[in-house]
């Protein structure tokens with residue numbers, strides 16, 4: 001049996017990951033609506049990854065005999081102001097998710113829950129990559145976003161992203 005606080009946080013994280021998927025789907029829709037299909041593709045795949053993260057937390061809880069509690073998913077709360085502003089919001093959101101993962105890790109560490117810490121190791125690394133990816137998008141948009149030809153090429157580049165299943169198998 002896992003510690004109650006750890007279980008509560010893991011359950012909350014299921015909701016947070018589904019919320020992230022919802023948020024990124026909203027971003028994706030904005031880009032498709034504004035003719036930036038590559039950005040739309042990039043965020044649609046990001047939404048799929050977030051759904052996968054939620055499923056991994058569910059699987060981990062179930063593997064440990066814990067009950068999964070699904071709560072309502074909030075509406076995406078980010079105002080979709082511009083193509084560039086959305087990317088900055090994406091980076092901010094990933095930094096927030098990193099803090100959530102670290103918070104669960106901290107709770108597991110406090111009760112010497114080494115199994116959960118090991119499970120979370122993958123997410124700690126994943127968050128590092130996700131922050132880097134989000135930061136790269138912001139940087140690239142700052143460099144190329146104001147020039148239509150460059151933006152077209154960047155959009156094409158992002159359109160080539162393909163979905164891959166998570167490397168973590170439980």
Ligand code: FEO
Nearest residue numbers: 017050053097130
């Ligand atoms: Fe599941 Fe982008 O963090």
